[in-house]
Amino acid sequence: MGLLDRVQKQQGPDPNAAPEGAFVPQAGAGPARQAVAAARARTPFEQQAERIKNRLQARLIETIDEGEDEDRAQRAERITEALNAVVAEMGLSLTKPEKQRLLDSVLNDFLGLGPIEALISDPTITEIMVNGPDQIFVEHKGKLTLSTVQFESEDQLRRVIDRIVSTIGRRIDEGSPMVDARLKDGSRVNVIIPPLSLNGPILTIRKFSKTPYKVSDLVKFGTFTDPMANFVKACVRSRLNMLVSGGTGSGKTTTLNVLSSFIPEEERVVTVEDAAELQLNQEHVVTLESRPATVEGRGRIAIRDLVVNALRMRPDRIVVGECRGGEALDMLQAMNTGHDGSLTTIHANSPRDSLNRLETLVLMAGAELPSRAIREQISSAINVVVQQSRLRDGSRKIIAISEVLGLHGDQIKVQDIFVFKQTGVSEDGKVQGYFTATGIIPKYFDHLQSSGEGVSKDLFTPVPDPAGKGGK
DSSP states (O other), rough: OHHHHHHHHOOOOTOOOTTTTOOOOSHHHHHHHHHHHHSSSSOHHHHHHHHHHHHHHHHHHHHHHGGGTOHHHHHHHHHHHHHHHHHHHTOOOOOHHHHHHHHHHHHHHHSOOGGGHHHHHHEEEEEEEEEEEEEEEEEEETTTEEEEEOOOOOOHHHHHHHHHHHTOOOOBBBBOOEEEEEOOOEEEEEEEEETTTTTSEEEEEEEESSSSOOHHHHHHHHHSOOOOOOHHHHHHHOOEEEEEEEEETSSSHHHHHHHHTTSSSTTTTTEHHHHHOOOOOOEEEEEOOBBBOTTTTTOBHHHHHHHHTTTTTSSSEESSSSOOSTTHHHHHHHHHHHOOOOOOEEEEESHHHHHHHHHHHHTTOOOOHHHHHHHHHHHHHHEEEEEEEEEETTTTEEEEEEEEEEEEEEEEEEEEEEEEEEEOOOOOOOEEEEEEEEOOOOTHHHHHHHHEEEEOOOOOOOOOOOTTTOOO
């Protein structure tokens, strides 16, 4: 009987235990936190097993540093050899399954993301929220749930964080306790550590599909309908400027990626992002990424600087991942000076709110412009607003596609072309409703026709409520 088996026998089997690394949703946060606390109270036998593993890791750190130029397979082979040597030196009695479990755990620590590697690999999980080493929440099918997966210690969590941020040439420490990064697959990462975080290191990972979603996928998911898809495709191809608006986690980046896929292959696209997330399939794409300041406070390259530089790169289209500051003014000026068909996203709860927020962001640029002049720029630059929302059941839907009619008096006038009408909530909590056109023919209809998109007016015929409730 191996050491780990003796530990397990002493403690007794857990009838509720899940396979190592498996995602098991918890019924509620309160009882789950108690279960987590109980699980962290290790027995002396478990502490002994942990000390053995720490000695293994210390030995492996020494051997790994020698092979900086090795690929993953070569490093995995080196780790396996080191593990066998350490086990022999320590005179441990480990069965083959025990040794394999230790090897898998150490491989994840040194070559992957530790205990959350299994969560990263799970395609049904879209977001991972690590609130210190003992508590990991995940978004599973649109719902937040407490996972049973934990880090062994805060040190292990910090090692994983350091590995993530170092891959893109960034660092995190007390002098720079916040950082935005990304994984190799493009997933978005945000990290904040003490002293700013009182819960220990906080790691948030927004996962993206390894294969970029296509418009057919969004239709299948119920994000929008074929008529809506045909309309936004015609808008992109006819070079209308579009703004994707929505709250955090509503799916703006995914929708922006799908809209960008409609850009013709022969056009030069320049993307500007804080952390490169867009996955464009066109051949002629140039990706620019902002850079934070160094510890000395120098070297920062902001989104605004990159937007200005992008204008000098002969772009046919400029795609800004998100407008959240003074770059909004430069983006509007680009849209108004010949760079038609540009795309960006913004945080807002409705199409009208998105334009108001855009005005606020322009003011953040320090431009001493009267409000009317800013609104004139916005109304002439933005043609279409795509409003996205994450509903109470976790589903993501485009709840409105609106066109900007221009400045009427002192206000920008907006009208909906397509909307999602919610009719209720089912017994199992699913949002019920349907997509429909409002019946308004967009003012850009002639432009779409003259651009060769061939959009039919039938596209804008309202759909009756399938449930016969009149959509009210």
